Amino acid sequence: MTERSLVRFGVFELDGRTGELRKHGVRRKLQDQPFQVLQALLERPGELVTRDLQKARLGCRLPPNARQRWWVAGARP
Numbered sequence: 298m299t300e301r302s303l304v305r306f307g308v309f310e311l312d313g314r315t316g317e318l319r320k321h322g323v324r325r326k327l328q329d330q331p332f333q334v335l336q337a338l339l340e341r342p343g344e345l346v347t348r349d350l351q352k353a354r355l356g357c358r359l360p361p362n363a364r365q366r367w368w369v370a371g372a373r374p
Contacts, residue, residue, distance in 0.1 A: 302314040311335060
C-alpha cells in the first residue's frame with residue numbers, strides 16, 4: 298500500500314501511512330493485526346488472499362479463522 302496510502306471503499310477509508318481506519322470520517326479502533334489483514338486484502342482487490350500470504354505478512358501471529366471474523370465484526374458499528 299505504499300503507492301496509495303489512502304484507500305476508500307464504501308463508507309470506509311484506510312490510511313496506510315497513519316494506520317487509521319475511518320467510517321464516515323470518524324476514526325474506528327482497529328488493532329494492528331486486523332489492520333494488517335485488511336491492508337493485505339485491499340492491496341489485492343478481487344484476488345484471493347490465502348492464509349499463507351497472510352502468515353508471510355504477519356509472521357506466525359495469525360489467529361484462527363473464527364478470530365478473524367471477530368475482527369471484521371469489531372470494525373462494524
